[in-house]
Amino acid sequence: MPYVILLVINAIFVNNFVLSRFLGICPFLGVSRKTDTALGMGMAVIFVMGVASVITYALDLVLVAAGIEYLRTIVFILVIACLIQLVEIFVKKFSPSLYSALGVYLPLITTNCAVLGVAIMNVTELATTNILYAFINGVASGVGFTIAILILAGIREKMELADIPERFKGFPITLVAASLIAMGFAAFGGLSF
Amino acid sequence: MRQKVKDTLEPLTSGIIKDNATFRLVLGTCPTLAVTTSGLNGLYMGLATTFVLVCSNAIISLLRKIIPRKVRIPCYILVIATFSTIVEMVMRKFLPAIYDVMGLFLSLIVVNCILLARAESFSSLNPVLPSVMDGIGIGLGFTMSLTLMGLVREFLGAGTFFGLVVPFMQNIKMTVFILPAGGFMVFGIMMVLYNLVVGEIEKKIHDYKHRHYHAITNPLLKAQEDEEQAKREASMGGDK
Amino acid sequence: MKKISVNKDSVKLVIILSCIALVSSLLLACVNLFTQVDEEAKLRETIGEVYSSPLTDTTYDMSGFENLPKAEILNMFKAEDGAVVILSKSTNCYSAGNGISLLVVIKGDDILDIVSYSHGETPGLGTNALTDDYLARYEALSVSDFTIEGGVTGASPSGKKEVANYTGATKSSNGVRDAVTNAVRAYVLIAKEVA
Numbered sequence: 245m246p247y248v249i250l251l252v253i254n255a256i257f258v259n260n261f262v263l264s265r266f267l268g269i270c271p272f273l274g275v276s277r278k279t280d281t282a283l284g285m286g287m288a289v290i291f292v293m294g295v296a297s298v299i300t301y302a303l304d305l306v307l308v309a310a311g312i313e314y315l316r317t318i319v320f321i322l323v324i325a326c327l328i329q330l331v332e333i334f335v336k337k338f339s340p341s342l343y344s345a346l347g348v349y350l351p352l353i354t355t356n357c358a359v360l361g362v363a364i365m366n367v368t369e370l371a372t373t374n375i376l377y378a379f380i381n382g383v384a385s386g387v388g389f390t391i392a393i394l395i396l397a398g399i400r401e402k403m404e405l406a407d408i409p410e411r412f413k414g415f416p417i418t419l420v421a422a423s424l425i426a427m428g429f430a431a432f433g434g435l436s437f
Numbered sequence: 438m439r440q441k442v443k444d445t446l447e448p449l450t451s452g453i454i455k456d457n458a459t460f461r462l463v464l465g466t467c468p469t470l471a472v473t474t475s476g477l478n479g480l481y482m483g484l485a486t487t488f489v490l491v492c493s494n495a496i497i498s499l500l501r502k503i504i505p506r507k508v509r510i511p512c513y514i515l516v517i518a519t520f521s522t523i524v525e526m527v528m529r530k531f532l533p534a535i536y537d538v539m540g541l542f543l544s545l546i547v548v549n550c551i552l553l554a555r556a557e558s559f560s561s562l563n564p565v566l567p568s569v570m571d572g573i574g575i576g577l578g579f580t581m582s583l584t585l586m587g588l589v590r591e592f593l594g595a596g597t598f599f600g601l602v603v604p605f606m607q608n609i610k611m612t613v614f615i616l617p618a619g620g621f622m623v624f625g626i627m628m629v630l631y632n633l634v635v636g637e638i639e640k641k642i643h644d645y646k647h648r649h650y651h652a653i654t655n656p657l658l659k660a661q662e663d664e665e666q667a668k669r670e671a672s673m674g675g676d677k
Numbered sequence: 678m679k680k681i682s683v684n685k686d687s688v689k690l691v692i693i694l695s696c697i698a699l700v701s702s703l704l705l706a707c708v709n710l711f712t713q714v715d716e717e718a719k720l721r722e723t724i725g726e727v728y729s730s731p732l733t734d735t736t737y738d739m740s741g742f743e744n745l746p747k748a749e750i751l752n753m754f755k756a757e758d759g760a761v762v763i764l765s766k767s768t769n770c771y772s773a774g775n776g777i778s779l780l781v782v783i784k785g786d787d788i789l790d791i792v793s794y795s796h797g798e799t800p801g802l803g804t805n806a807l808t809d810d811y812l813a814r815y816e817a818l819s820v821s822d823f824t825i826e827g828g829v830t831g832a833s834p835s836g837k838k839e840v841a842n843y844t845g846a847t848k849s850s851n852g853v854r855d856a857v858t859n860a861v862r863a864y865v866l867i868a869k870e871v872a
Contacts, residue, residue, distance in 0.1 A: 254747075267471075522708075534795075538797040612801075
C-alpha cells in the first residue's frame with residue numbers, strides 16, 4: 245500500500261509530467277486559454293492515459309515474450325491512435341453529454357507525447373511493476389497534467405486583463421508564467437523518497 | 438531554370454528562418470525544453486529529428502497517391518515511427534552516452550508535432566524533391582534553435598560552452614537555468630528576442646528591396662517588366 | 678451494389694495499411710539485426726576494467742526480491758574471490774534520460790568500490806553527485822550501516838552513518854542513495870543467502 249501512495253505523490257508532484265518531465269507541453273500551451281477547456285482537456289487526458297496504460301502494459305508482455313521489443317514504439321503509438329478513435333466512438337454513442345465535453349480534445353491527444361510517454365515509462369522505469377501499478381501511474385500522471393494545466397489556465401485568464409508588453413503577448417508570457425509555476429513545483433523535488 | 442532552382446531552394450531557406458519550427462510555429466516544444474540542458478544535447482536531438490523528418494517526408498511524398506485519405510494519419514504515424522525507431526537503435530549501438538541522455542525523448546520523436554504537421558501540410562501535397570528540401574530546412578531550423586537554447590542554458594546554468602569550462606562564469610553560474618523552470622524562462626525570452634531580431638532584419642530587407650526597386654525603375658524599364666510579367670502570367674495560366 | 682463497393686474500399690484501406698506495417702516491421706527487424714548490443718558482454722568487459730578478480734558464471738534468482746520504489750537491480754555477478762558486483766539502477770534523477778546505473782562491488786561486509794556505469798544526467802547539475810569524490814563517501818560505509826528490512830524508503834535509521842546529499846543536486850543524490858541501498862539489500866538478501 246505505501247508504494248501506491250509513493251507512486252501517486254511522485255507522479256503528481258515530484259515528477260509532474262508537464263513541469264518537471266516536459267511531456268505534453270503542446271496541449272499545455274495550446275489549450276490553456278480558459279479554465280473550463282483546460283479542465284475538459286485534463287479529464288480527457290486522465291481517461292485516455294489510464295486506459296492506454298493498461299492496454300500497452302498488457303501488449304508489452306506479449307512483445308517481450310515474442311522477443312520483439314524493438315517494435316515497442318510503433319505498436320504503442322498505433323494502439324494509442326486506435327484507442328482514441330474507439331473511445332471517441334464509444335463516448336459518442338453512450339454518453340453524448342460527456343462527448344460534447346471531451347469530443348473536441350480527444351483527437352488532439354493522439355500527438356500528446358504524455359500518453360506515449362507514460363506507456364513507455366510504465367514498462368521501462370517502474371521498478372516493481374504489475375498491471376495495477378501501471379494503471380495507477382497512468383491515472384496519477386494524468387491528474388498531475390490536469391493540475392498543471394488548470395493552474396496555468398487560471399493565471400492566463402487573469403493575464404488577459406494585465407498590461408503586457410506587446411512583444412510578450414501570447415506564447416512568451418505564458419512560458420514565463422509556466423516557468424514560475426515550475427519553480428514552485430521544483431520544491432517538491434526535496435521530498436526525500 | 439533559375440526560377441526552378443529558386444522554387445526548389447525556397448522551402449529550404451524559409452524553414453530555417455522564416456518558418457522556424459521552434460520560435461515561429463511553436464511546434465515540437467517537448468524536446469525543445471527537455472533535452473536542451475546543454476548545447477551538444479540540443480544538437481544531437483536536432484540532428485536525429487532532422488533525419489527522421491527528411492526520411493519520412495520523402496517516403497510520405499512518394500506514397501502520397503497510394504495512401505487513402507481516410508487512413509492517412511495512421512499511415513504517416515507508421516512511417517514516422519519506423520524511422521524514429523531506426524534512429525533509436527542506431528544511437529544505442531554507436532552513441533550509447535547520448536542515448537542515455539536522451540532516453541525517453543528519442544522514442545518520443547514519433548509524437549513530435551513537427552513531423553505530423555509537415556506530413557499533413559507539405560509532403561502529402563508536394564513531389565519528393567521539395568519535400569526533402571522542406572525536411573532539411575525545417576530540420577536545420579529546429580536543430581539551430583535547439584542548439585542555441587542549449588548553449589544559452591548551459592552557459593548560464595553550468596558555466597560551460599559545449600562542455601568547455603568558461604572560467605569567469607564558474608562563480609556566477611545559476612543552476613536554475615538547467616532546471617525545468619529555467620527551460621521555460623529561456624524559451625519564452627528567446628522567443629521574444631528571436632522575433633525582435635529576425636523581425637527587424639526581415640523588415641530592413643523588405644524596405645531595401647522596395648527602395649532598390651523604385652530606384653532602378655525608369656518608365657521604359659517598367660513598361661518592359663510589366664510586359665514580361667503579363668507574359669509569365671499568361672504562360673502560367675496556360676499550364677493550368 | 679452500393680454495399681459491395683463500400684466493402685471493396687475498406688478492404689483496400691486495410692490492405693494498404695497492413696502492407697505499410699509489414700514493410701516497416703521487416704525494415705526494423707533488419708536494422709535490429711545489425712544494431713543489436715550484447716549488453717552482458719559489454720558489462721562484463723567494463724567490470725573487468727573496474728575490478729581485477731575475474732567473474733564466475735554464478736547467476737542469482739532475483740524473482741523474490743522486492744526493489745526499492747525507484748531502484749532496480751539490473752544484474753548481479755560473483756567474482757572468483759568472493760566479491761559480488763551489482764549493477765544497480767535508479768530512476769531518481771534530473772534528466773529525462775535513462776536514469777543512473779552504478780556498479781557496486783561488495784566483499785565481506787564492506788563496500789569496496791562504486792563506479793558510475795552509465796547515466797543520462799545533466800552536466801553541471803546531476804553529474805555533481807556522480808563524481809568519484811561523492812561516490813567515495815559511500816565506499817567508507819559497511820553493509821551494517823544500511824536498513825535492509827522494513828520501510829520502503831530505505832533511509833538510514835538514526836544512529837547509523839548517513840551520507841549527506843550534494844547541495845543543489847538533491848534528486849541525483851537521492852538516486853545514488855537509492856541505487857546503493859538497493860544494491861546492499863540485494864547483496865544481503867540474495868547473494869549472502871546463496872553463499
